[in-house]
Amino acid sequence: MIANERLVNYIRSLEPDRSALLDKVRKEALAAEVPIIRDETAALLKCFVTMLRPKRILEIGTAVGYSALTMASVMDEDSEIITIENYEPRVTEATKNISGSIYRDRIHLINDDAGKVIKSFAESGRQFDFIFMDAAKGQYINWLPDILSMMPRGAVLFSDNILQEGSIINSRYQVERRDRTIHTRMREYLFELKHNECLETAILTDGDGISVSVKR
Structure with a gap:
């Protein structure tokens, strides 16, 4: 059940003030209508x-760097984040935001196609303790085999925006034609997360839906 607006605002009022940089990045992103993680998602990520x-974090979908900076604000000093983005205007903004932070030496931005980078990492045997998926939703299911190969036992896969504003429960014929491919692939992704014997998965309704999967 989705919390009503008054309850959401009350929960937000309990949050401590963000750092000046995080607050600036968030406000600028919202003003420019750049999709960034919601407050409740940010709180869960930090938890x-x-x-x-985790010592090695992989983020797929940097946007303007807000989520990477959010995670960096609570990670250990010897941890690192590799984050991937290939939309040039957002790469430029993310580079500025990250380089202007105290975490600039621990967040490494890769400007390239996510599928290409993921495939390369998997083939080279790279391993990550925590993976945050927040990119092209229709590609989640295609990337999953390589993602799983990069997760050692106990690693966590955290996927955002999985409920598609609630439309995920609808028949594909109730979804606008242009959204049907994403709708079908996201349903396949969620089915695989819940039925893959290598994973233990919980699906949460916070924000626009979050799945948390642990590698067995």
Whole structure:
């Protein structure tokens, strides 16, 4: 059940003030209508990074760097984030935001196609303790085999925006034609997360839906 607006605002009022940089990045992104993680998603990300203390984080979908900076704000000093983005205007903005932060030496931005980078990492045997998926939703299911190969036992896959504003529960024929491919692939992705014997997965309704999967 989605919380009503008054309850959401009350929960937000409990949050401590963000750093000046995070607040600036968030406000500029919202003003420019750049999609960034919602406040409740940011809170969950920070909880997981604080709890798991991952040393190697992979983020797929940098946007303007807000989520990477959010995770960096609570990760250990010897941890690093590799984040991937290939939309040039956002790469430029993310580079500016990251380079202007105290975490610039621990966040490494790759400007390239996510599928290409993921494939390269998987083939070279790269391993990550925590993977945050927040990119092209229709590609999640295609990337999953390589993602799983990069996750050692106990690693976590955190996927955002999986409920597609609630339309995920509808028949594909109730979804606009232009959205049907993404709708079908996201349903396939969620089915695989819940039925893959290598994963233990919980699906949460926070924000626009989050899945949290742990590699067995």
